[in-house]
Every structure is written in structure tokens, then in C-alpha cells.
Amino acid sequence: LNKILTKGEKSPLIVAIDVEPKIGLKNLLSEAKEFVSGIKIGLPYLLTHGMMYVKEMIKPFIDDYFFIADLKLADIGFVCKLLLEKTHLMGFDAVISHGFIGLQDALAEIKKKTDELGLFLFIVAAMSHRGAEDILNKNIMKILEISKILGIEGFVAPATMPNYIKVIRKELGDRVIIISPGVSTQGASVGDALKAGANFEIIGRKIILSENPLESLRKINELYKDVRKR
Ligand code: BMP
Numbered sequence: 001l002n003k004i005l006t007k008g009e010k011s012p013l014i015v016a017i018d019v020e021p022k023i024g025l026k027n028l029l030s031e032a033k034e035f036v037s038g039i040k041i042g043l044p045y046l047l048t049h050g051m052m053y054v055k056e057m058i059k060p061f062i063d064d065y066f067f068i069a070d071l072k073l074a075d076i077g078f079v080c081k082l083l084l085e086k087t088h089l090m091g092f093d094a095v096i097s098h099g100f101i102g103l104q105d106a107l108a109e110i111k112k113k114t115d116e117l118g119l120f121l122f123i124v125a126a127m128s129h130r131g132a133e134d135i136l137n138k139n140i141m142k143i144l145e146i147s148k149i150l151g152i153e154g155f156v157a158p159a160t161m162p163n164y165i166k167v168i169r170k171e172l173g174d175r176v177i178i179i180s181p182g183v184s185t186q187g188a189s190v191g192d193a194l195k196a197g198a199n200f201e202i203i204g205r206k207i208i209l210s211e212n213p214l215e216s217l218r219k220i221n222e223l224y225k226d227v228r229k230r
Pocket of ligand 1: 016018042070126128129156157181182183185186204205
């Protein structure tokens with residue numbers, strides 16, 4: 001938690017890596033230190049390159065960013081715990097789990113294991129795409145209830161529907177960290193989630209697939225400076 005908060009002082013930006021950035025991940029990590037606090041690596045990237053590759057990629061940059069494994073855990077505790085051990089082995093600081101899997105034999109076990117391993121746990125409270133409104137987002141209060149019981153301190157909530165960010169802040173106060181995807185490619189504007197109370201915005205394609213990711217990063221960072229001034 002402290003690492004995330006300290007790193008977050010330089011920028012409210014987490015970059016999502018699901019595919020290889022146009023300039024390559026290694027170059028991006030070398031060049032983006034002043035603009036980016038966190039790096040979220042998704043399953044497509046992990047499966048494409050493999051655990052050992054990702055481990056070696058993270059290692060030299062572990063002091064520059066906080067690294068989040070986006071596995072969106074959604075299984076029985078036994079299976080989730082195996083995945084958490086792999087996550088820890090790769091050197092990640094944090095992991096994302098779904099919240100809808102419920103407390104017993106699932107989230108309770110995940111929380112215990114992440115505490116043991118020293119991994120910070122983010123729970124998906126609501127999602128950013130339209131279909132999330134069908135089932136998942138209707139249940140945000142139940143997910144928050146379970147999170148309170150477990151003492152969860154990290155949440156994923158959508159920039160595209162910032163009302164859910166506000167709900168988390170209202171229910172859990174200032175002590176929790178909210179990270180928010182859905183910015184740019186999915187429709188939300190840079191700064192929307194921060195204004196609703198999120199600590200970080202997650203941006204993937206808009207940055208990593210742009211012809212000049214570093215230039216995109218610079219531009220986005222300028223926008224954040226404006227948001228912070230206001
Ligand atoms: P992009 O900026 O390219 O749309 O990427 C968004 C990232 O956030 C993806 O890695 C996706 O897995 C993640 N994400 C999301 O888009 N919506 C959610 O509700 C939860 C997510 O983790």
C-alpha cells in the first residue's frame with residue numbers, strides 16, 4: 001500500500017499492458033518513469049510471453065513502478081491460491097480479483113493468501129463496459145459489504161460510470177485506493193474518474209498502440225496537471 005501511495009505522488013496514471021506497446025515494453029518502462037506510477041499487465045500479455053519473460057521484464061523496474069497482475073481471479077480459493085503464488089513469483093506488487101465470487105472459499109482465502117505473500121489486493125467492484133450493467137454492477141453493494149468484512153483496501157471501478165466510484169468512496173471513505181479503467185478508448189475523458197474520487201486512472205490502448213506512446217504519455221500528463229490544479 002505504501003509503495004502504491006508513494007509512487008502515486010508522481011502521476012495518477014497506470015498503463016495497461018495487454019499487447020506489446022508500439023515501442024516495446026522494455027523501452028516504454030525505461031522512458032516512462034516520470035509520467036507513470038503503475039503498470040497493469042493483463043492475461044493476454046502474460047500468456048503471449050510467459051511467466052519467466054514477464055519476471056525478467058519487471059525486475060529492473062521494480063523501484064520505478066508498482067506492478068499489478070490483472071488476472072481477474074474468479075475461481076475457487078484453491079485455484080486462486082495457485083495463481084497467487086505464480087503472481088508473487090513473477091515479482092508483482094499487486095493483483096486484481098473479481099469480487100462477485102463471494103466470501104467463503106473464495107475471497108476470504110484470496111485475502112489471506114495475498115496478506116501472507118505481501119501482495120496488495122484489488123477487487124473489481126464494477127466494470128466499465130455496457131454489459132456490466134446487466135448483472136455485475138447491480139451487485140456493487142454486496143461486493144462492498146464483503147470487502148468491508150475482509151478489510152479490502154483496493155478497488156477497480158469504471159471511469160465510464162463514475163457514479164460507482166462515488167459509491168465506493170461514500171461507503172469506504174478515503175482509506176481505500178480506487179483504480180479506474182475505461183479512459184479514452186472506452187469513452188471516458190482523462191480526469192473523469194479522478195474527479196469522481198479515484199486515485200488512479202488506467203489507460204491502455206490509447207497509449208501503447210499510439211504511433212508515439214511517449215508523446216501520448218506527455219500529452220496525457222499535461223491534462224492531469226490541469227485536473228490537479230482545479
Ligand atoms: P484500454 O484503456 O485499452 O481500454 O484498457 C483498459 C484496461 O482495463 C484493460 O486492461 C482491461 O482489462 C481493464 N479493465 C477494463 O477495461 N474495464 C474494467 O471494468 C476492468 C478492467 O480491469
